[in-house]
Amino acid sequence: MTELDLVTWLRRRLPDNPTVAPVAIGDDAAVLSWQSDKQLVLTTDMLLEGSCFLIEHGFRRVGRKALAVNLSDLAAMAAEPVAAVVSLALPRSMSLSAVQELYEGMIALADEFGVAIVGGDTNSWNGPLAINVTACGRVGKHGPVLRRGAQPGDWLMITGTLGGSILGKHLDFIPRVREAHRLVENACVHAMIDVSDGLARDLHRLCEESGCGAVIFAEQVPISPAAGMLRDGRTPLEHALADGEDFELLFAVAPEDAQKMLSQQPLQDLQTPISHIGLCIPEGIYLRYADGRQVQLPPLGYVHEFG
Amino acid sequence: MTELDLVTWLRRRLPDNPTVAPVAIGDDAAVLSWQSDKQLVLTTDMLLEGSCFLIEHGFRRVGRKALAVNLSDLAAMAAEPVAAVVSLALPRSMSLSAVQELYEGMIALADEFGVAIVGGDTNSWNGPLAINVTACGRVGKHGPVLRRGAQPGDWLMITGTLGGSILGKHLDFIPRVREAHRLVENACVHAMIDVSDGLARDLHRLCEESGCGAVIFAEQVPISPAAGMLRDGRTPLEHALADGEDFELLFAVAPEDAQKMLSQQPLQDLQTPISHIGLCIPEGIYLRYADGRQVQLPPLGYVHEFG
Numbered sequence: 001m002t003e004l005d006l007v008t009w010l011r012r013r014l015p016d017n018p019t020v021a022p023v024a025i026g027d028d029a030a031v032l033s034w035q036s037d038k039q040l041v042l043t044t045d046m047l048l049e050g051s052c053f054l055i056e057h058g059f060r061r062v063g064r065k066a067l068a069v070n071l072s073d074l075a076a077m078a079a080e081p082v083a084a085v086v087s088l089a090l091p092r093s094m095s096l097s098a099v100q101e102l103y104e105g106m107i108a109l110a111d112e113f114g115v116a117i118v119g120g121d122t123n124s125w126n127g128p129l130a131i132n133v134t135a136c137g138r139v140g141k142h143g144p145v146l147r148r149g150a151q152p153g154d155w156l157m158i159t160g161t162l163g164g165s166i167l168g169k170h171l172d173f174i175p176r177v178r179e180a181h182r183l184v185e186n187a188c189v190h191a192m193i194d195v196s197d198g199l200a201r202d203l204h205r206l207c208e209e210s211g212c213g214a215v216i217f218a219e220q221v222p223i224s225p226a227a228g229m230l231r232d233g234r235t236p237l238e239h240a241l242a243d244g245e246d247f248e249l250l251f252a253v254a255p256e257d258a259q260k261m262l263s264q265q266p267l268q269d270l271q272t273p274i275s276h277i278g279l280c281i282p283e284g285i286y287l288r289y290a291d292g293r294q295v296q297l298p299p300l301g302y303v304h305e306f307g
Numbered sequence: 308m309t310e311l312d313l314v315t316w317l318r319r320r321l322p323d324n325p326t327v328a329p330v331a332i333g334d335d336a337a338v339l340s341w342q343s344d345k346q347l348v349l350t351t352d353m354l355l356e357g358s359c360f361l362i363e364h365g366f367r368r369v370g371r372k373a374l375a376v377n378l379s380d381l382a383a384m385a386a387e388p389v390a391a392v393v394s395l396a397l398p399r400s401m402s403l404s405a406v407q408e409l410y411e412g413m414i415a416l417a418d419e420f421g422v423a424i425v426g427g428d429t430n431s432w433n434g435p436l437a438i439n440v441t442a443c444g445r446v447g448k449h450g451p452v453l454r455r456g457a458q459p460g461d462w463l464m465i466t467g468t469l470g471g472s473i474l475g476k477h478l479d480f481i482p483r484v485r486e487a488h489r490l491v492e493n494a495c496v497h498a499m500i501d502v503s504d505g506l507a508r509d510l511h512r513l514c515e516e517s518g519c520g521a522v523i524f525a526e527q528v529p530i531s532p533a534a535g536m537l538r539d540g541r542t543p544l545e546h547a548l549a550d551g552e553d554f555e556l557l558f559a560v561a562p563e564d565a566q567k568m569l570s571q572q573p574l575q576d577l578q579t580p581i582s583h584i585g586l587c588i589p590e591g592i593y594l595r596y597a598d599g600r601q602v603q604l605p606p607l608g609y610v611h612e613f614g
Binding site: 001022023026028031033042045048050051073074076083089095119124125126127128132134146147148194303304 | 310330335338346350383400403428446454
């Protein structure tokens, strides 16, 4: 099997999308139409066998995840996904049908979110499977929402529930693209980040960029049922604070916008709860319990180390 | 070392480019300004240790190549490079200074071609080094130039010389971005491809897309001095036809445009010769010798196989 076999299959399998991509897959590069008043948002993510996924997870779910993590990054900017390109490093033993399964997982999600898969690069080697997806999106008048912009006094809000994603959500999560769009239409979102490496770590990142601190209210963190199913000696709250790959949106809004959100729950029809989990303060990052105890909250969570 | 150490260094090291990228590196995604009348061109390429490069080549040259192959794809579309994002899969033992060397190689080339490095993803694993770069560019009124569009009667032209790139050019080639820009300003280029997997193979691709055939004139193929230095039993011409990674531009133009080019050599100040190497015909792909012999020219060259 060669890259040509794959491209031939992809050309038949992928829907034509001349409004987005006037040049079909298989040329030296993809060509996209671009609306004049939209900024371009670009994000890239690499998934690696052994650290981000296992072959046992199934190629379809792995392919889906490779695109989904990129859509989550676009959601964090409140950008609308447009197109994606896919690079594959394939173990030499991998079959065409396995590669097609990878793509089927991506294509299903791409169709759901109106993303055109417009090109890629397929290589084989003696190493493990590696998948890189680069997605581009556009932002209109309500975006982009950056990590910086949170102010002392802002309320910290989060979509969905946290913790225990290793039990399945890290593969099957729904990127919060629609939620982000709805949020910025309903409120002035000061800062936003997707929680990919753990709430505590990504909170540190948002605060660092915004030049502020935060208090998280321990009892208000929405804990996922999965967080309570892990029997590793850590509490469900510890999992909710430190587990990576929940891909929920953490954002900061003014208290009046936050209160309106909590009463109206604008994401209810998407079945996505919004919770108020904390407060921006001038400095320091703390976890506060209902009984008044307050402790420092370090940047728990996942970090890629090398060297 | 962590990804944060690298991002901190990159933020200091990379020049601010607010006209291209109004959001600095380190957010969930990069944000680019986009001119209203330009189409967006997107390309992605993955380089893998062992098959595309060796550690012994040095991290700076490898990093440079990872960006250069993408710029070559943009050149093949006659697109102007704008920005790039970089994904790295790092062996756990790789030092921060080695990663910085990789980036220094990319940055030097990015500066030369006015490309903003606007984001990326850095991961570590137990596998070999893998580098993915996605580049975006824009095309104006003269582009994009596709692989399809060549017509019987067109002359086939090539920049530079071919063969033996393994001796160094596969790492140090200059992507033909300026040349492509000059070509489309001076002539109506019907079809174009960058020769990455061997002249014969990429000619087959161009012909396949254009729905035509071709004759290559054996004695007119510009053979690089390196092709003559390889002592592996193949002739210099065979190397020029089959060796990959020359990253020259193969293109088709009408005979009158071709003749004008040959006499004026519009790339002379870039020290890039243009040669007339063949002719588009209705069907079949042949190699013709000056003595009149003609043989079929199969798609020699490199192909990634898997499965």
